[in-house]
Each structure stands twice: as C-alpha cells, then as structure tokens.
Amino acid sequence: MSAEIATRMPEAPAREPSRKTRRVKVEPGYDLKGSDVLVRTLLELGVETIFGIPGGAIIDLCDVTGRYPELNWILTKHEQGAVHAADGYARVTGKVGVVLVTSGPGATNSVTGIATAFMDSSPVVVLTGQVPLRMIGNEAFQEVDTIGITRPITKHGFLLKSAGEVADTLRKAFYIARAGRPGPVVVDMPKDVLADRTDYEPGEEIVVRGYKPKIFGHAHQISRAAERISRAKRPVLYIGGGVQKPEAAELVRRLAIDNNIPVTSTLMGLGAFPTDHPLWLGMLGMHGTWAANMAMQHADLIIAIGARFDDRVTGRLEEFAPNAEIVHIDIDSSVIGKNVPVDVPIVGDAYHVLVDLVPLVQPADHKEWLEEIAEWQRKHPLRYRREPGVVKPQYVVEQLSEVTDGDAIMVTDVGQHQMWVAQYYRFKHPKSIVTSGGLGTMGFGVPAAMGATVAQKESEHARPVVAVVGDGGFQMTFAEIITAAAYNLPVKVFVINNGYLGMVRQWQQLFYSCRYVKTALYGANPDFAKVAEAFGARGLVISKPEEVRPVIEEAMKVDDGPVVVDVRVRADENVFPMVPAGAALHEMIEEESCGE
Amino acid sequence: MAQHTISVLVEQTFDALPRIAGLFSGRGYQIDSISVGEAEEPGMARMTIVTHGDEKIIEQINKQLNKIVDVVKVTDLTEEPFVERELALVKVSATQSTRNEIMQIVNIFRAKIIDISPKTLTVECTGGHAKVQAIISMLRPFGIREIARTGRVALKREFRGET
Ligand SMILES: Cc1ncc(C[n+]2csc(CCOP(=O)(O)OP(=O)(O)O)c2C)c(N)n1
Ligand SMILES: [Mg+2]
Numbered sequence: 001m002s003a004e005i006a007t008r009m010p011e012a013p014a015r016e017p018s019r020k021t022r023r024v025k026v027e028p029g030y031d032l033k034g035s036d037v038l039v040r041t042l043l044e045l046g047v048e049t050i051f052g053i054p055g056g057a058i059i060d061l062c063d064v065t066g067r068y069p070e071l072n073w074i075l076t077k078h079e080q081g082a083v084h085a086a087d088g089y090a091r092v093t094g095k096v097g098v099v100l101v102t103s104g105p106g107a108t109n110s111v112t113g114i115a116t117a118f119m120d121s122s123p124v125v126v127l128t129g130q131v132p133l134r135m136i137g138n139e140a141f142q143e144v145d146t147i148g149i150t151r152p153i154t155k156h157g158f159l160l161k162s163a164g165e166v167a168d169t170l171r172k173a174f175y176i177a178r179a180g181r182p183g184p185v186v187v188d189m190p191k192d193v194l195a196d197r198t199d200y201e202p203g204e205e206i207v208v209r210g211y212k213p214k215i216f217g218h219a220h221q222i223s224r225a226a227e228r229i230s231r232a233k234r235p236v237l238y239i240g241g242g243v244q245k246p247e248a249a250e251l252v253r254r255l256a257i258d259n260n261i262p263v264t265s266t267l268m269g270l271g272a273f274p275t276d277h278p279l280w281l282g283m284l285g286m287h288g289t290w291a292a293n294m295a296m297q298h299a300d301l302i303i304a305i306g307a308r309f310d311d312r313v314t315g316r317l318e319e320f321a322p323n324a325e326i327v328h329i330d331i332d333s334s335v336i337g338k339n340v341p342v343d344v345p346i347v348g349d350a351y352h353v354l355v356d357l358v359p360l361v362q363p364a365d366h367k368e369w370l371e372e373i374a375e376w377q378r379k380h381p382l383r384y385r386r387e388p389g390v391v392k393p394q395y396v397v398e399q400l401s402e403v404t405d406g407d408a409i410m411v412t413d414v415g416q417h418q419m420w421v422a423q424y425y426r427f428k429h430p431k432s433i434v435t436s437g438g439l440g441t442m443g444f445g446v447p448a449a450m451g452a453t454v455a456q457k458e459s460e461h462a463r464p465v466v467a468v469v470g471d472g473g474f475q476m477t478f479a480e481i482i483t484a485a486a487y488n489l490p491v492k493v494f495v496i497n498n499g500y501l502g503m504v505r506q507w508q509q510l511f512y513s514c515r516y517v518k519t520a521l522y523g524a525n526p527d528f529a530k531v532a533e534a535f536g537a538r539g540l541v542i543s544k545p546e547e548v549r550p551v552i553e554e555a556m557k558v559d560d561g562p563v564v565v566d567v568r569v570r571a572d573e574n575v576f577p578m579v580p581a582g583a584a585l586h587e588m589i590e591e592e593s594c595g596e
Numbered sequence: 597m598a599q600h601t602i603s604v605l606v607e608q609t610f611d612a613l614p615r616i617a618g619l620f621s622g623r624g625y626q627i628d629s630i631s632v633g634e635a636e637e638p639g640m641a642r643m644t645i646v647t648h649g650d651e652k653i654i655e656q657i658n659k660q661l662n663k664i665v666d667v668v669k670v671t672d673l674t675e676e677p678f679v680e681r682e683l684a685l686v687k688v689s690a691t692q693s694t695r696n697e698i699m700q701i702v703n704i705f706r707a708k709i710i711d712i713s714p715k716t717l718t719v720e721c722t723g724g725h726a727k728v729q730a731i732i733s734m735l736r737p738f739g740i741r742e743i744a745r746t747g748r749v750a751l752k753r754e755f756r757g758e759t
Contacts, residue, residue, distance in 0.1 A: 152622050156665040210668045334659035
C-alpha cells in the first residue's frame with residue numbers, strides 16, 4: 001500500500017489537480033483606464049463570472065465590463081446575495097469567487113457575506129467602489145471606511161492608490177485569498193484611480209513576502225504521528241473542511257480504510273469520507289451521532305485533520321476526549337493547540353502531509369474497538385418517528401438523497417433543516433456540502449446555491465445543486481430567486497416549512513419551558529409556491545408524505561430555471577441527538593421534554 | 597503572567613498598524629507598550645510590542661501576528677537575551693530651591709535637561725524600563741506636569757558576554 005501511495009503521489013504539484021482555471025491570453029494595452037486594467041487582470045487570473053451590483057463609484061468600471069463579453073456578470077438583488085453567491089461558487093470550484101459592489105451601502109451590505117466567507121475559510125475577492133482618493137475622509141456621499149469595517153473579517157485589505165498598482169494588487173489579492181487557509185480579501189477602489197490611465201502588461205502570479213504558508217509538514221512530527229497511529233488501540237479520524245479538496249479527501253480515505261480507523265467529521269467536512277462506508281461514524285458535535293460522540297470520548301488517539309475543535313464540536317472542553325492523545329494537522333498553526341492541548345502538531349497542507357504520513361502507518365484491524373463502536377451504532381442509530389399523514393423533514397432529506405443518489409451539491413441555510421441535511425443526506429463526494437458552519441448565517445442558502453449552480457454551468461461535470469432552506473432563512477434572501485430566474489439557473493430550493501424559526505423554537509422547548517416567544521412564523525408566512533411563480537420560478541408544494549418522492553422527482557427535472565418547493569413539514573419536530581450547550585459530548589439527549 | 601517583548605518586522609503599508617492593533621483589541625490581548633519606526637530596510641518598519649498573558653495567549657499572539665499579510669517576521673525576544681530601551685520626556689515643576697536637587701537626580705540617572713523655564717525643567721531620560729520608572733518616581737515629589745514616553749524598543753542581543 002505504501003509503495004502504491006508513494007508512486008501515485010510523487011512530487012507535489014504546483015497547483016492542486018482539482019483546480020480548473022480557464023487561462024485566457026489577455027493582450028497588453030497602453031494608456032488604458034484603471035477600470036480597463038482591472039477587467040483585463042481579472043480575465044488574466046481566470047475569472048469567468050463575477051457577482052455584484054453597480055453604483056456611482058463603480059459606474060466607470062461597470063461601463064468597461066460592457067466591452068468584455070467574456071466576463072459574465074451576474075446582477076444580484078442584494079450585495080449580501082452577491083457575496084454568498086461568490087462564496088458558494090468558490091466552495092464548489094476551489095477557484096476564487098469575485099464580487100463587485102459600489103461604495104458605502106454596497107460595501108456595508110457585503111459585510112455579512114464577507115464574515116461568512118471568513119469564518120468558513122472561503123476564497124473570495126470583494127472589489128468595492130470608493131469615493132475619489134482626495135475626498136476620502138470628507139464624509140463624502142456614499143463614503144464608508146470599507147477597509148476599516150472589514151478588517152476583522154478579511155485576510156487582508158488593499159486600498160488602491162494609483163492606476164499603476166491595479167494589476168499587481170489584484171494578483172496579490174487572488175494569491176492571498178487562495179493561499180494557506182483561504183479567506184476573503186477586499187480591494188477598495190477609489191473612483192479616480194479607476195479613471196486614471198496606465199498600461200497593462202500580462203503578468204505572472206505574484207509573491208507576497210509576508211505570506212508564505214507552510215505546505216509540507218515537519219518530517220519528525222509526521223513520523224511521531226505515524227508511530228502514535230500505528231500503536232493506537234482506539235483511534236478516531238476527525239476531519240473538517242480542510243480536507244474537502246478531492247486529493248486530500250482521497251488520502252483520508254486511504255488512511256482510514258487501509259488502517260481500519262473509524263471516521264467522523266464536522267459539518268464542514270461532510271462528504272470527504274463516504275457516508276456509506278462501514279468506518280463512517282456520522283457527524284460529531286452538538287447534533288452528531290451517538291457513535292461519533294462516544295467514539296471521541298473513548299478514543300485513545302484523535303487524528304484531527306483540517307478541523308479546529310470548535311465549541312460546537314467539543315462540548316464542554318474539560319471533559320472532551322479525556323483519554324485521547326491528539327495529532328492535529330492543519331494549514332493554520334494558530335488553530336493547533338488553541339482549544340485543546342495537542343500531542344503531535346503538524347502544520348501543513350492536509351494533502352501534502354498525508355502524502356508523507358500515509359505510507360508510514362502500520363496497518364491494524366482494531367477489531368475490538370470497531371465492535372464497541374458497532375454496538376453504539378446498533379443501540380443508538382440516528383432515528384426519527386414516522387407518523388402517518390405527516391411529512392417528516394428527515395424523510396424529505398432521505399428522499400432527496402435517494403433521488404439524487406448522493407451526487408448532488410447540497411446547499412443549506414441555517415437551522416434545524418441544516419442539521420437534518422447533515423444527518424440524513426448520504427454524502428458520497430467531497431465538495432458536496434455548502435453551508436454556513438462558522439458564522440451560521442441565515443439567508444446564505446439561496447444565493448450560495450445560485451453561485452454553486454453558476455459553477456456547474458461552467459463545468460464539464462455538472463452536478464445538480466439542491467438548496468434546503470428554512471422558511472425563516474428563505475425569506476431573508478429569497479429575492480435572489482428572481483436573479484436565478486433571470487439567468488435561467490436551475491437551482492432546486494426546498495423550503496422546509498415548519499412555520500417556525502425552528503432551531504430557536506427547539507431551544508425554547510427544551511430549555512425555556514416551551515415558551516415560544518417570537519419564533520412562530522405560521523400565519524404570516526407567504527405562500528412560497530406563489531412567491532416563486534411571481535418571481536419567475538416554478539413553484540411546487542409538498543403537503544403529504546406520498547407527495548414527497550414524486551414532487552422531488554418533478555423538481556429535479558426542471559433544468560431551465562429555479563424551482564421552489566414548499567415542503568410543509570411537521571411543525572414541532574426536533575433535531576436529536578443533542579448535546580446541550582455547556583454539556584460534555586457524551587451527555588447527549590435523545591428525548592424531547594419541556595425543561596428549564 | 598509573564599511579560600513578553602515581541603519584535604515584529606512589518607511592511608509599511610497604511611493598513612499594517614491598525615491590523616496589528618485590531619488583532620489585540622479584537623481578541624482581548626493586552627498591549628503594555630507598543631512602538632514603531634522605520635527598520636533597516638526601506639519600506640519596512642520594526643514594531644516592538646510588550647504584552648502579557650499566559651503561555652497559550654502568548655502563543656496565539658505570535659501565531660496570529662504571523663498570519664497578518666504585512667507581517668514579515670515575528671520574534672518573541674523574551675526567549676533569548678535582548679537589549680531594550682525606552683525614552684521619556686518629563687516636564688517637572690522646578691523652583692529656585694528645588695532646581696539643584698532635580699539636577700542631581702538627573703545626573704545620577706545620566707539623564708539630560710533639554711528645556712528650562714522659570715517654573716519647569718524638561719528631562720530626557722533613556723534606559724531600560726526600570727530605570728525610566730525609577731527616575732519618574734524620583735521626580736514625582738517635585739510635581740510632574742507632563743510625561744511623554746516612547747514605549748520600549750528592543751533588539752536581540754548578539755554578543756552574550758557584554759552588557
Ligand atoms: C442572520 C441570522 N439571524 C438570526 C439567527 C439565529 N437563528 C439561528 S437558527 C434560527 C431559526 C431558523 O429558522 P428557519 O429558517 O425557519 O429554519 P428551521 O430551524 O426552522 O429549520 C435563527 C433565528 C441566525 N443564525 N442568523
Ligand atoms: Mg422554520
């Protein structure tokens with residue numbers, strides 16, 4: 001096995017094979033507007049689509065884009081939608097998502113989107129208009145300190161000071177957005193800089209002196225990790241969003257399968273390991289499976305890869321995995337040892353570290369450990385009660401899984417439905433879940449799914465994109481259905497309509513004696529199918545269990561535009577198991593009650 | 597909670613200083629002193645940050661500083677011998693009768709008088725943090741009107757036999 005890995009994964013490729021970037025040859029040009037240079041540089045960097053809304057500060061740039069039909073600009077309804085769309089696009093392609101917005105309100109409307117991308121390490125470049133350089137600081141019309149506002153939620157921010165630096169700044173911005181732990185970068189563009197004249201020379205990718213992430217792991221630490229893994233009796237692989245690159249996911253599979261190591265993942269890591277494999281434990285954490293959480297608590301070794309021991313994952317820290325040694329592999333050294341003490345820290349890119357690590361591990365069968373786990377799985381499977389005549393949200397996700405055969409890109413909003421997708425969708429491939437894990441941004445689902453759908457249109461291997469959203473979150477950004485309709489984007493949106501801000505209602509039920517303050521939506525919800533029709537989309541309704549399958553099938557067939565399915569589910573269904581906030585991972589509750 | 601002196605080599609961009617300051621305020625880290633000025637290389641600045649916190653916090657500070665794009669190098673000087681200096685300008689009330697006494701203190705500390713008026717003396721004092729603290733507390737009884745301090749600057753010590 002080790003020899004095979006060694007021969008199959010020789011030299012580290014300069015770029016990961018997963019990245020498919022269109023390289024177009026852009027002609028040099030002399031005495032061009034800054035705007036023109038900017039568009040040429042975008043094309044040079046392989047940008048096919050941008051998302052955004054024009055305005056006074058970028059009207060000149062807007063005009064220039066009209067002369068470059070090879071740049072596809074999706075005009076969204078709201079800047080938040082534009083950033084989420086670019087984010088969704090970036091997550092499924094690995095390419096940089098690009099946003100173009102105007103100054104002032106255009107920039108502030110982008111903030112939620114930028115913070116969402118930041119928390120989930122998504123490479124997005126946001127180009128913001130700005131008032132002319134000489135007016136900055138004057139409280140000019142539509143002036144805000146964009147760099148200042150976005151500083152804590154970006155990897156970096158640039159303010160363009162002259163037309164001559166436009167091209168190199170963009171090249172740097174793209175490099176920073178993608179390198180190491182990816183994340184958003186803002187480029188603030190004063191109006192006069194975009195109008196000034198300069199030359200454009202096609203360029204190379206640029207080196208940023210202060211930002212050279214460590215790609216290869218430390219050899220000594222890697223051999224220590226291999227030793228620990230080889231001698232562990234109760235190992236668990238705990239993976240996160242950092243292994244969503246297909247080539248990294250492939251090596252995680254090798255590591256697990258060749259050495260009989262059970263695997264759990266965070267919400268962000270779903271799909272990196274196939275959920276139909278016997279070594280799959282399910283997601284861990286607050287709404288993780290019994291087996292996954294118990295495995296963490298009883299493990300003697302946790303191998304964390306591309307995950308960051310977030311509080312939703314660890315439960316009460318003092319009682320987290322009390323007997324486990326921890327090997328932690330991450331590209332971002334600052335997450336290693338931040339929440340839990342780590343025995344073997346390895347800073348590096350998951351793929352490159354695994355290339356070195358996998359061949360060093362001595363296989364074992366871990367028979368007793370796997371039996372113990374199987375017992376947990378037998379006694380405490382994921383389950384929900386079926387009730388005649390009632391549409392259960394879990395059943396809807398199961399059916400989505402069957403109809404799409406686990407091949408869809410699943411985009412979610414935030415709430416109970418998000419957890420049901422995580423629990424019940426049978427993920428098979430990496431880069432299949434697009435969800436706001438870190439910031440938990442309601443309203444993310446529809447625009448992110450739209451961005452992911454745009455990416456499918458550009459791809460040779462298009463996959464269906466399914467958004468599962470709540471009735472609450474849907475209404476935060478559902479105007480982007482109009483955008484999807486305008487561009488004939490076949491997004492499939494399933495609104496899990498429980499008539500409540502369900503996740504909050506669940507907490508009220510469990511921890512606030514069923515006092516449902518400000519969480520009821522029923523009565524005031526619009527007819528979502530009619531809304532869809534009014535927005536130029538197809539509108540469908542599911543209100544009985546027997547309609548679930550045929551309507552999903554009907555929706556999946558729509559390929560010329562968006563479809564919205566109003567799925568009227570049981571109102572008071574809860575997500576279980578659940579680790580209450582502040583409890584330890586093994587203190588899961590599986591039953592409903594009205595507690596305080 | 598030990599004090600740490602961290603030296604940061606950083607590109608002189610408009611956003612470097614606020615990013616570094618924002619890192620400390622946003623994550624609740626302490627700044628005991630911060631000073632910045634041009635470094636040996638054009639376009640680069642060296643920042644000396646004195647901070648305190650437990651081991652975990654100091655480790656995070658070092659790692660988070662390293663993640664800032666404009667930051668080229670982070671050195672926690674506390675882990676090795678280093679020299680540090682601070683400059684203070686102290687405007688102290690002085691009368692006919694106290695002037696001599698103040699000048700004696702200034703001499704003992706090898707400080708300098710850089711401004712004089714009928715009612716005040718302005719003292720320039722350079723030295724380690726303790727020395728600057730000491731002269732300030734010696735001057736305090738005379739009535740301190742204003743103090744301006746630079747914050748500490750520090751460099752790694754090269755020759756270990758020397759003071
Ligand atoms: C922008 C934003 N506002 C508020 C919240 C807090 N919040 C988390 S889940 C939730 C309820 C979501 O309701 P819905 O969209 O109907 O989904 P459900 O939980 O019912 O599936 C709320 C309000 C949030 N996460 N994001
Ligand atoms: Mg709801």
